[in-house]
Amino acid sequence: MATLDSKVPKGPIKDKWTTYKDKINLVNPANKRNIDIIVVGTGLAGGSAAATLAELGYNVKAFAYQDSPRRAHSIAAQGGINAAKNYMGDGDSNYRLFYDTVKGGDYRSREANVHRLAEVSGNIIDQCVAQGVPFARDYGGLLDNRSFGGVLVSRTFYAKGQTGQQLLLGAYSAMNRQIARGKIEMFNRHEMLDVVLVDGKARGIITRNLITGEIERHAAHAVVIATGGYGNVYFLSTNAM
Numbered sequence: 001m002a003t004l005d006s007k008v009p010k011g012p013i014k015d016k017w018t019t020y021k022d023k024i025n026l027v028n029p030a031n032k033r034n035i036d037i038i039v040v041g042t043g044l045a046g047g048s049a050a051a052t053l054a055e056l057g058y059n060v061k062a063f064a065y066q067d068s069p070r071r072a073h074s075i076a077a078q079g080g081i082n083a084a085k086n087y088m089g090d091g092d093s094n095y096r097l098f099y100d101t102v103k104g105g106d107y108r109s110r111e112a113n114v115h116r117l118a119e120v121s122g123n124i125i126d127q128c129v130a131q132g133v134p135f136a137r138d139y140g141g142l143l144d145n146r147s148f149g150g151v152l153v154s155r156t157f158y159a160k161g162q163t164g165q166q167l168l169l170g171a172y173s174a175m176n177r178q179i180a181r182g183k184i185e186m187f188n189r190h191e192m193l194d195v196v197l198v199d200g201k202a203r204g205i206i207t208r209n210l211i212t213g214e215i216e217r218h219a220a221h222a223v224v225i226a227t228g229g230y231g232n233v234y235f236l237s238t239n240a241m
């Protein structure tokens, strides 16, 4: 039976991604402007990746099948975003967030990737706050937390019942700044049909222009796939926008 190679780095779970990052080839800052990156999807994952890559100097082409990045499914998320900052002093840690998330995912997640998510969870909140996301605050002005999603501690950062919408507006604003700078070329209403592999590496995509029906090809040095999860199969994805 064929098995999927998810290319998770080797080593103990808690060290896999840290070790990988310590050893990965670096790109000289002056060379980043010579490298093209395709990002497929402009939800919270793709939108923030595109904005960050462009801010670093890479040339980004971003693709979405909706008529605006703001219409990604991420806009429907409500409850909040978990991070192990332990602001409530209830004993939270990266390990506890990792454990809760693996358990909450019915033990079906890629555990090393969940560990990485827990490690960077605090930084994600800091980045969102820097982007201007209006997370709820307590009366003293500090970021508030609530308990959400069946976890044992209060670690959810939230913006009323519209966290996804506010987060997406933050990512979308950062992205628009890069579109205006000419560092992101935005392709709305383009559906990826296939990935172009050269020597086993993704070097481009084939798309359909949903306005004209034209099949197009786009090349790059790397391709980031951020096309969301199974949420897209629900009618809600079109209804909620």
Ligand SMILES: Cc1cc2nc3c(=O)[nH]c(=O)nc-3n(C[C@H](O)[C@H](O)[C@H](O)COP(=O)(O)OP(=O)(O)OC[C@H]3O[C@@H](n4cnc5c(N)ncnc54)[C@H](O)[C@@H]3O)c2cc1C
Pocket: 040, 041, 042, 043, 044, 045, 046, 047, 063, 064, 065, 066, 069, 071, 072, 073, 074, 075, 076, 077, 078, 079, 080, 081, 082, 163, 164, 190, 191, 192, 193, 226, 227, 228, 229, 231, 232, 236
């Ligand atoms: C009602 C609801 C509530 C939720 N509440 C929470 C919550 O409280 N906390 C939480 O952490 N999570 C929550 N989630 C889950 C969370 O919203 C999603 O996991 C997350 O937003 C997914 O983000 P994404 O960027 O990966 O994908 P998406 O936001 O789905 O974006 C996918 C992008 O890929 C593009 N795309 C897809 N296929 C193609 C293609 N073939 N060609 C071109 N472009 C393509 C789309 O155009 C879109 O831009 C909730 C989800 C829903 C639906």
